[in-house]
Amino acid sequence: MRKSKLLIAAPMLSAVLLLAGCGSDSEDTDSGAATAAATEEATEETTEDAAEVNTDKADAIVAAATAVIDAAKLIPSTSDLGEPIDISSLEGETIYSIPIDAKLEFYQVGEVAMAAIAEDAGINFVTFPSDGSPVSFQQGFAQAIAQGASAIVLNGPLPETLAPQIKDANDAGIPVIPLHLSDLGEPLLEGIPYEAFAPFNEGARLATLYSVMDLAGEPVKALVLEASGTGPSAGMVTSIKDTLASEAPEGSEVVTLLNSEVPNWSTEIQPAVQSALLANPEINAVIPIYDSMALFAIPGIEQAAADRNIGVYSFNGTPAVMDLIPGGIMRADAAENPDWVAYVNLDTTFRAMLGAPATPGSANPLRLIDASNVAETGTPSESGKGFGDEYPAAYRTLWGLG
Known part of the structure; x- marks a missing residue:
């Protein structure tokens, strides 16, 4: 309806101007007022139409965002975890983990989760007490190499900043696996054939x-x-x-x-x-x-x-x-579920220790948590809750432990 009014306003305005050229001063005044009124009406209509268009566009954008969010609130699937491997030969070996800062809760939870999974598989897991400083990362490497670790995992520290230490580990026959550092869309780092990615x-x-x-x-x-x-x-x-x-x-x-x-x-x-x-x-x-x-x-x-x-x-x-x-x-x-992250991290590490092919784009899933579903994570929230209960058994089966 508003578009049709705008189309009518233009010929009305032309007619008013034509009559104004033939009339008296009074008529000039009247026609000027009519012109102003017509112009104001047209401007208001245009402004209202533009506002409606902007509102409709914003509503569509919000609806699209809501659809993505609603889908992200669902419990993730365990349908595609990678090719099966047999980790029985790794029993008794040791994994050293160097977190970016052992005091941060997210890393603490992840380290505990990895230790529990490794223990279930008969593999030793050691967390080096790093403090976020490069010196502590270097000390972690030195200790892991001295103790004859079978693998070193970087749970946060950037491998680019630790090239000499990574070379020392590789020279000692110890694979180094970055964990949860790179987005799943990124390629593997040069010289590091195994990496557990994340959906950052x-x-x-x-x-x-x-x-x-x-x-x-x-x-x-x-x-x-x-x-x-x-x-x-x-x-x-x-x-x-x-x-x-x-x-x-x-x-x-x-x-x-x-x-x-x-x-x-x-x-x-x-x-x-x-x-x-x-x-x-x-x-x-x-x-x-x-x-x-x-x-x-x-x-x-x-x-x-x-x-x-x-x-x-x-x-x-x-x-x-x-x-x-x-x-x-x-x-x-x-x-993220730090427990599920731990399974992805160790799956990648086990493959490195075995020399098995890496799982392309191996990464943990996400679940969007808000006021509508936070209760599913526990009261108080607990690591591993809210992501279903299928994934631990799925990984045990994948590794030949089920």
């Missing part, structure tokens, strides 16, 4: 899409927290930016990007978030690339913007973070 970029996309859904058509003005010293950081930030550019309402963008390295999270993040929120009242979403960052970001939001509707959307599935979801600020976690 998809996790960042899901967290961002949840903010799109949550803000219901409002442009997302995001404060993003990254950790550039970790391998996935750059790709995850790019994924967030790409999602805002292509799958979010017009005007959505990263307005502030804060970088904090892992050892500094507990001291840097809260004051940095507070300062950013005070400096920019536009910010309406906080997206930490790792959910452990949220433990320090949320107090910053509470201090600086308690009266603003700012949600936190992240990735990982740390139990302590998922426990915050009912509180309201932590809205969603594109969650």
Whole structure:
């Protein structure tokens, strides 16, 4: 209907102008008023039509985001875990793990899970107590080589920064396997034939899409927290930016990007978030690339913007973070199951120890956790809950232990 009114307005305006040329001053005044009224009506109609188009477009974008989120809330399948292997010959061997920081809960949970799985298979598993510093990583390598480890796994440290240590391990006949460092879309690192991948970029996309859904058509003005010293950081930030550019309402963008390295999270993040929120009242979403960052970001939001509707959307599935979801600020976690991650990590490690072919694109699944399904992870949340109970038996069968 509005389009037809706009088509009529133009000839009406031409007729008014023609009559104005033949009339008196009074008629000129009347015709001028009519012209102004017609122009104003046309402008209002155009503005309303544009607003309707923008609203319809935003609604469609939110609906598309919601469809992706709803699918991501489902329990993942165990239908394709890789080719079967027999790990019975590995009994009694030792795996050394070097986490990026042995004090961080996500890594603690993962290390405990890997140790339990290895023990079930009769394999020793040692976690080196690293503190996030390069020196501690180097010390971990030295100890593993001295103790005659059968494999060294890097649970966070970047292999690019440890080339001499990796060479020493390889020279000693010890394979080095990066765990949970690279996105599943990336190629294998040169000289490292085995790697357990992770869906980092998809996790960042899901967290961002949840903010799109949550803000219901409002442009997302995001404060993003990254950790550039970790391998996935750059790709995850790019994924967030790409999602805002292509799958979010017009005007959505990263307005502030804060970088904090892992050892500094507990001291840097809260004051940095507070300062950013005070400096920019536009910010309406906080997206930490790792959910452990949220433990320090949320107090910053509470201090600086308690009266603003700012949600936190992240990735990982740390139990302590998922426990915050009912509180309201932590809205969603594109969650990994550290226990399932542990199975993927050890499946890749066992294949390296056996010299068996690697599983292409081996990676753990994600499940989107929010207020609607967080109870499935336990009260309080527990590692391994909320992802079904089929995967442990599926991996045991895959390894010949079932």
